[in-house]
Amino acid sequence: MRKRAGRSMAWVFVVALGLTLPATAVVWAGSDKAPLSKEAQAGKKLYQANCAVCHYADQTANKVGPGLKGLLKNKLMPDGKTPATVANVLDRIEKGAPNADPMPMPAFKEKFSKTEMDELIAYLKTL
Ligand code: HEC
Incomplete structure (x- = not known):
């Protein structure tokens, strides 16, 4: 009798865990997207107005230019050879890519x- 009660308590525990784990995962996934700082929010607006036509922010696939997800978290820029530093990204934004294909x-x-x-870089860091 005692043993049985112990076993059903174990089931209650397993079921409860089964219900809470997915819920916790959802909360974790949500907190991954930390709210943007004021500076990054301003940068996001600039990005949407000036860059989004040619660059995805949420993937690395090409649009016109390469997708910029993870741009400043990666070791290398999308070209696969330039180190992904703030200085190099700024340089690219200032000079553009006049000979790029297809545009x-x-x-x-x-x-x-x-x-x-600075605002744009603050936003790019969050991608
Ligand atoms: C008219 C389309 C267009 C717009 C607008 C544009 N880009 Fe690009 N961008 C490109 C293309 C095409 C490339 C690929 C260049 C190459 O192959 O050399 C590129 C490359 C880049 C790269 C990667 C460079 C490398 O060396 O890997 C970065 C970073 C970048 N763009 C950022 C931006 C940002 C930030 C903006 C907005 C301020 C922007 N781009 C606006 C077309 C565009």
Whole structure:
């Protein structure tokens, strides 16, 4: 009798665990997307207005240019040879890629202020 009660308690435990684990996983998955800082939010707007036509932010597949997911978390830029540093990414944004195929990437040096460049980088770091 005692043994039985022990066993059914064990089942209750297993079932409860089965119900709570997926719920916990959902919470974890949600917290992965930490809210963006003010700076990164401003950068996201700039990105959507100026970059999103040619670059996916949430994948690495090509749109016109390479997808930028993980850009500043990776070791190398999408070209597979340039180190993915803030300096190199800024350089690319300032100069663009005038000879790129199938369409050149415009240079943004004249278009963005220093503050806007910082905002854009803050956002790119979150990808
Ligand atoms: C008209 C399309 C277009 C727009 C707009 C554009 N890009 Fe690009 N971008 C490209 C193309 C095409 C390439 C690939 C260049 C190459 O192959 O050399 C590229 C490459 C890049 C790279 C990778 C460079 C490397 O060396 O791997 C980064 C980073 C980048 N773009 C960021 C941006 C950001 C940030 C913006 C917005 C401020 C932007 N791009 C706007 C077309 C665009």
